[in-house]
Each structure stands twice: as structure tokens, then as C-alpha cells.
Amino acid sequence: MKPPPFAYHAPRDLGEALRTLAEVRGKVLAGGQSLIPMLNMRLAEPSDLVDINRVAGLDRLERTADGVVVGATVRHADAERARAHPLLTRALKLVAHPVIRNRGTVVGSLAHADPAAELPAVLAVLGGHVRVARWDGGVAVRDVPAAGFFAGPMEPAIEPGELAVSAFFPALRPGTGSAFLEIARRHGDYALAGVCAVVTVDDGRVATARAACIGVGPVPVVVDVGPACTGRPPGEADWAGAAALVREAAEPEDDIHATAAYRGHLVGVLAERALRDAAREGAAARAG
Amino acid sequence: MRDETRFEITVTVNGAARRLRVPARRLLSDCLRHDLGLTGTHVGCEHGVCGCCTVLLDGRPVRSCLTFAVTVDGSKITTVEGLAPGDGRLSPVQRAFAECHGLQCGFCTPGFLCTVTALLADNPAPTEDEVLEGISGNLCRCTGYQNIVKAVHRAAELRAEES
Ligand SMILES: Cc1cc2nc3c(=O)[nH]c(=O)nc-3n(C[C@H](O)[C@H](O)[C@H](O)COP(=O)(O)OP(=O)(O)OC[C@H]3O[C@@H](n4cnc5c(N)ncnc54)[C@H](O)[C@@H]3O)c2cc1C
Numbered sequence: 001m002k003p004p005p006f007a008y009h010a011p012r013d014l015g016e017a018l019r020t021l022a023e024v025r026g027k028v029l030a031g032g033q034s035l036i037p038m039l040n041m042r043l044a045e046p047s048d049l050v051d052i053n054r055v056a057g058l059d060r061l062e063r064t065a066d067g068v069v070v071g072a073t074v075r076h077a078d079a080e081r082a083r084a085h086p087l088l089t090r091a092l093k094l095v096a097h098p099v100i101r102n103r104g105t106v107v108g109s110l111a112h113a114d115p116a117a118e119l120p121a122v123l124a125v126l127g128g129h130v131r132v133a134r135w136d137g138g139v140a141v142r143d144v145p146a147a148g149f150f151a152g153p154m155e156p157a158i159e160p161g162e163l164a165v166s167a168f169f170p171a172l173r174p175g176t177g178s179a180f181l182e183i184a185r186r187h188g189d190y191a192l193a194g195v196c197a198v199v200t201v202d203d204g205r206v207a208t209a210r211a212a213c214i215g216v217g218p219v220p221v222v223v224d225v226g227p228a229c230t231g232r233p234p235g236e237a238d239w240a241g242a243a244a245l246v247r248e249a250a251e252p253e254d255d256i257h258a259t260a261a262y263r264g265h266l267v268g269v270l271a272e273r274a275l276r277d278a279a280r281e282g283a284a285a286r287a288g
Numbered sequence: 289m290r291d292e293t294r295f296e297i298t299v300t301v302n303g304a305a306r307r308l309r310v311p312a313r314r315l316l317s318d319c320l321r322h323d324l325g326l327t328g329t330h331v332g333c334e335h336g337v338c339g340c341c342t343v344l345l346d347g348r349p350v351r352s353c354l355t356f357a358v359t360v361d362g363s364k365i366t367t368v369e370g371l372a373p374g375d376g377r378l379s380p381v382q383r384a385f386a387e388c389h390g391l392q393c394g395f396c397t398p399g400f401l402c403t404v405t406a407l408l409a410d411n412p413a414p415t416e417d418e419v420l421e422g423i424s425g426n427l428c429r430c431t432g433y434q435n436i437v438k439a440v441h442r443a444a445e446l447r448a449e450e451s
């Protein structure tokens with residue numbers, strides 16, 4: 001099918017983009033890898049599209065000691081090649097196919113806020129934030145923490161007239177390992193369920209452990225599994241108990257792809273594996 | 289009818305500069321096929337799943353069905369029609385597909401050829417896993433993929449021999 005007609009805007013700088021958005025309240029076009037399928041299928045009929053691909057300065061990826069800032073037009077493929085953050089790099093390899101990743105953007109995946117998408121879980125488990133800008137006589141920005149950014153399925157906390165300009169992924173502390181595991185029906189499809197885990201090992205013992213799940217709730221489900229496993233060496237921690245906490249927090253639902261019970265089972269199995277993998281990597285990082 | 293303003297764009301398609309006027313909603317796939325008559329680029333699903341419409345945009349493979357023509361103003365595009373070197377011979381990837389029977393009906397072939405051309409430019413000697421990952425976004429309903437995988441490895445050999 002073909003996309004419906006829309007008025008097209010291609011601003012060249014951030015101020016112009018924000019003024020246009022303030023005026024027309026249109027949809028933002030980034031990589032188009034979710035928006036254009038929706039237009040082609042006529043699931044969306046926005047009156048205006050504001051193409052941000054030519055806006056200067058949004059294509060920067062900056063690495064600092066604190067973490068990585070990814071600008072709104074940084075493509076998945078470029079973020080993957082930059083290898084700026086181990087968990088982000090891992091997760092990117094799970095997003096769709098390489099060809100889709102040549103166009104899709106990291107920030108677009110966050111703004112799309114699909115409950116089965118990988119990158120929202122990464123932002124959530126790391127406690128990162130999204131920088132959102134609007135026009136208020138000048139460029140006004142606010143940082144929205146991941147915990148408040150994913151308000152519901154496909155519902156990011158971006159108000160009409162606002163643009164997500166970048167996302168901040170906090171760096172992993174020393175002695176921290178990460179993992180992202182998922183099960184999809186076909187390679188490159190959205191996952192039925194997935195879990196990313198971040199575990200810090202200090203003095204040979206698990207100090208902190210967190211997991212975030214996809215496909216089993218309206219938004220990424222973040223679980224602090226510390227109560228089940230901290231204080232013990234990674235090899236002796238109760239990872240099964242930690243996985244049970246994750247399973248309890250998950251709210252899987254039935255759909256045509258899988259039953260809720262199957263999704264719940266998957267998330268438990270994946271959580272245990274991901275937490276063990278992350279702990280092993282954390283211990284090795286500390287030793288190394 | 290809503291406003292259907294046309295935008296003037298200039299794109300270099302298979303080495304030739306083309307100037308045309310397109311409505312904003314014109315998909316690059318339709319622009320290539322209908323406006324430029326380059327029907328080698330096939331359209332299967334129009335939502336990014338089948339990979340038949342894959343073309344090279346500034347050297348990188350992209351879905352032309354998920355790209356608006358107006359957004360690629362000023363870019364270089366290579367379609368399946370532009371893969372052969374132009375001396376009457378086929379490119380190494382095209383010859384490998386013919387030699388290894390990497391196609392039957394041919395509907396998926398333009399997408400595979402563009403994807404594999406970029407894959408080998410990026411990674412001239414891919415492992416089996418890298419080949420599978422590289423073509424995972426392209427569907428073929430005929431061949432069962434085995435001969436396509438063989439063709440990718442063969443194309444890598446041909447490229448190496450000829451360089
Ligand atoms: C075949 C296929 C398989 C896929 N598989 C996966 C998968 O496994 N996992 C996965 O996570 N995704 C998958 N996707 C979805 C897709 O890769 C991403 O959702 C997409 O790339 C999002 O980024 P984009 O830049 O393309 O966003 P666009 O499509 O341009 O935009 C998506 C939405 O976000 C809004 N938006 C984008 N950028 C901004 C911004 N800066 N500020 C405000 N709003 C913004 C848009 O208005 C729109 O509503 C798949 C897509 C396809 C076609």
C-alpha cells in the first residue's frame with residue numbers, strides 16, 4: 001500500500017525544527033523504519049511530517065567517562081560500529097536486520113517505545129535519560145529519566161511539539177558485566193521475550209544486579225534482583241531465585257505469537273542465563 | 289484532496305544524474321520503478337520484511353520501500369541495473385548467483401544482489417555465520433537459501449581472484 005499525503009518539512013537547524021514542530025504539531029521522521037511501514041499500511045495519517053535528517057548537529061555520538069550521548073540522527077549501524085557501550089552494542093545487533101539498521105536511529109527506537117523493542121530496555125536498565133527539546137522563544141530542553149520516559153506501549157513521554165534530541169546511556173561501573181538474551185520466532189523479528197542484565201561484582205561478591213525485560217509488559221519491566229543475589233560470589237549466588245523475582249514482576253499477555261504462560265516461562269529462563277552471563281563478565285572484568 | 293506539493297530532487301542513479309519532481313509521499317521504490325522506469329527493483333511487502341526492494345544508498349543497502357524519495361535528494365543510488373561493470377559482463381556477485389543457481393523465479397534476486405554486493409564490499413571474506421546474518425533480512429520463497437549461501441561464498445572467491 002502507499003502512504004497517505006502529508007505536508008513535508010525538512011528543517012536545517014534545531015531552532016527551525018522546533019519552531020516547525022510547535023507550529024504544525026506533526027510527526028517526526030527519523031530513520032522511518034517504523035513510521036513508514038505504519039504510513040504504508042495507513043495505520044497513521046499525520047497531516048505533517050518533520051524530517052530531522054538534515055538538522056545540523058543531531059548526528060553526533062559522544063563518549064565521556066560518564067557514558068554515551070547518542071544524537072537523534074545517529075543510525076543503529078553507526079552506533080553499533082562505534083562500539084561505545086558494551087550493552088548498547090550487544091542490543092543493537094538484536095534490532096531487526098543489518099539493512100534496517102542502516103536507516104533506523106537509536107533515538108527513534110526509544111521514541112517509538114515498542115514494548116518488544118530492545119533499546120528501551122537498555123536505557124531503562126542503565127537508568128539513562130532522553131533529552132527532549134521544544135521551542136519556547138528559544139530552545140528549551142528537559143531530561144526525562146528512562147523510568148518516566150516509557151509511559152505505555154508506543155507512548156513515550158514526548159509532548160506534541162517536542163523533539164527528542166539525544167539519549168544518554170550511563171557507562172558501566174568497573175567490575176560490571178552485561179548481557180542481552182532474547183527468543184524470536186525468526187532471526188531479526190521482534191522478540192517474543194527478552195532480558196538484559198547488568199551485574200556489578202566487587203571484592204569477588206555480587207554488589208548489584210538488575211534486569212530489564214521486553215515483550216512481557218506494556219513498557220520495559222525493570223527489576224532490581226539484588227535482594228536475591230548480592231553478597232555472594234557470582235558462582236554461588238541464587239540466580240534461580242533472582243530469575244523468580246523477574247518472572248513475578250513480568251506481566252506477559254497472550255497474542256497470536258505466543259501465550260502468556262510461554263512468555264512467562266521464557267522470561268524466567270532468559271533472566272537466569274542473562275544474569276549468570278553478566279556476573280561472569282563482571283567478575284572477569286574485575287580480575288582483568 | 290490534501291496539498292500534494294511536488295519537490296524537485298536530484299539523485300545520481302547508477303552513475304547518471306537524474307532530476308525529477310516528486311510528491312513527498314513518493315516511496316523511493318516507486319520513484320525508481322515508475323518515475324525512472326527502473327523496474328529491476330522489486331516490491332514485495334512494502335513494510336520492510338521481504339528485502340526485495342533493497343538498493344544501495346551512498347553505498348549502503350537500504351529498503352527503498354521504507355525511504356521517501358524526497359529525503360534522498362543529492363544522494364547516489366545503485367540499483368540492480370547498475371551492478372554490472374558496463375562492459376557487457378556481469379559483476380562477480382551476479383555471476384556467482386548464475387553459476388550456483390542462487391535464483392529460481394528471480395523475484396527476490398535484485399534485493400539479494402544489492403545486499404550481497406554491499407556485504408562483500410564491507411567484509412570480503414565472510415564466515416558462514418556472517419553470510420547468514422548478512423542475508424537474514426531477505427526472503428526467498430523458491431531456492432531454500434542453500435544455493436544463495438553458496439553463491440555468496442563463490443562471489444567472495446571471484447572478487448578475490450579478480451582484484
Ligand atoms: C522488518 C523490521 C524488523 C524490525 N525488527 C525490530 C526489532 O527486532 N527490534 C526493534 O526494536 N525494532 C525493530 N524494528 C523497528 C525499527 O527498527 C525501529 O523501531 C526504528 O528503526 C525506529 O527508529 P527510526 O529512526 O527508524 O524511527 P522512525 O520510524 O522515523 O520513527 C518512529 C517513531 O518515533 C518518532 N520519533 C523518531 N525519532 C524521534 C525524535 N527524535 N523525537 C521525537 N519523536 C521521534 C516518530 O515520529 C515515529 O512515531 C523493525 C523494523 C522492521 C521494518
Ligand code: FES
Pocket residue numbers: 330331332333334335336337338339340341342351352353354
Ligand atoms: S518491498 Fe521493501 S522490504 Fe518488502
Ligand code: FES
Pocket residue numbers: 390391392393394395396397427428429430431
Ligand atoms: S528465486 Fe523466487 S523468491 Fe527467490
